[in-house]
Amino acid sequence: MSADEEDDLDLRELDDEELTEQIQDDLYDGLKDEVCEGVEILLERGWTPYDVLTRALVGGMQIVGNDFRDGILFVPEVLLAANAMKAGMAILRPLLVETGAPKLGKMVIATVKGDIHDIGKNLVGMMMEGAGFEVINLGINTDAEEFLAAIDEHKPDILGMSALLTTTMPYMKTVIDELVRQGKREDVIVLVGGAPLNADFAKAIGADAYCKDAAVAVETAQELMKRRHNQRAGA
Numbered sequence: 717m718s719a720d721e722e723d724d725l726d727l728r729e730l731d732d733e734e735l736t737e738q739i740q741d742d743l744y745d746g747l748k749d750e751v752c753e754g755v756e757i758l759l760e761r762g763w764t765p766y767d768v769l770t771r772a773l774v775g776g777m778q779i780v781g782n783d784f785r786d787g788i789l790f791v792p793e794v795l796l797a798a799n800a801m802k803a804g805m806a807i808l809r810p811l812l813v814e815t816g817a818p819k820l821g822k823m824v825i826a827t828v829k830g831d832i833h834d835i836g837k838n839l840v841g842m843m844m845e846g847a848g849f850e851v852i853n854l855g856i857n858t859d860a861e862e863f864l865a866a867i868d869e870h871k872p873d874i875l876g877m878s879a880l881l882t883t884t885m886p887y888m889k890t891v892i893d894e895l896v897r898q899g900k901r902e903d904v905i906v907l908v909g910g911a912p913l914n915a916d917f918a919k920a921i922g923a924d925a926y927c928k929d930a931a932v933a934v935e936t937a938q939e940l941m942k943r944r945h946n947q948r949a950g951a
């Protein structure tokens with residue numbers, strides 16, 4: 717579509733499938749306002765916030781990721797796309813959180829030292845909040861000292877770590893080793909996630925579980941919290 721045609725495009729005239737595709741195109745082009753407008757329209761049409769997030773926004777980011785990998789997109793374009801993604805997520809966040817569910821537990825989450833990728837980690841945080849967990853998000857580039865200080869301060873049930881780079885994922889082990897060294901490993905359930913990880917890696921570094929995406933993070937957290945309650949009740 718030409719730039720002129722795009723200027724004239726009325727997003728409201730598109731059906732759901734066309735609009736989803738258009739949101740993904742706009743995300744790709746880093747058009748924050750257009751992405752936000754598309755998100756609002758899908759919500760008005762009765763889409764659940766979860767569907768808007770996973771089908772429109774995450775789907776769009778996957779296309780960006782593929783073209784970044786293949787050298788079609790570069791860091792500045794990806795940053796613009798990431799900003800558009802974040803703007804869309806900001807609309808959805810209060811809606812995902814608004815479940816009124818009783819608090820199931822507390823989670824501290826962050827992206828590990830050396831790594832500044834935060835979209836997936838923020839998404840996990842949002843979904844956990846939506847599922848009724850209290851979430852303390854420490855941000856990006858977080859070192860072991862900061863993780864440990866947050867555990868002392870907030871006494872979470874769950875520690876979540878995110879890494880998107882093969883060079884930063886080993887740092888998760890540094891954090892877990894520090895937990896062990898300080899005798900605090902048994903105090904928290906450790907969940908890890910991020911595109912380059914897998915279950916074998918999680919096991920090898922001593923985490924409780926690898927979560928392939930935000931939905932799995934919620935399910936795993938709920939399951940492990942239940943198990944922990946049962947163990948404590950039986951002790």
Ligand code: B1M
Pocket residue numbers: 774777778780781782784785786791792794795798825830831832833834835836837839840875876877878879880881882883907908909910911912927928929930931933
């Ligand atoms: Co980056 N980058 N990047 N990048 N970037 C990747 C990760 C890469 C795979 C791209 C590629 O080559 N295909 C590649 C890593 C290669 C590798 O290590 N093997 C890469 C690279 C190389 C780099 C730089 C080194 C590039 C450079 O400077 N030359 C640089 C590193 C900076 C640093 O961190 N020190 C860099 C920079 C950037 C930007 C700043 C431009 C931007 C980040 C913006 C931001 O986050 N604010 C960026 C982006 C956007 C990406 C891609 C394109 C998309 C990541 C994303 O947001 N995905 C990414 C390509 C890709 O992943 N395919 C790429 C969408 C998000 C919803 O998914 O993050 O996987 P994801 O999260 C999922 C799951 O993984 C899981 O749930 C989430 C939701 O379902 N999950 C968890 C994640 N964390 C979890 C924590 C949990 C549980 C589940 O805790 C319990």
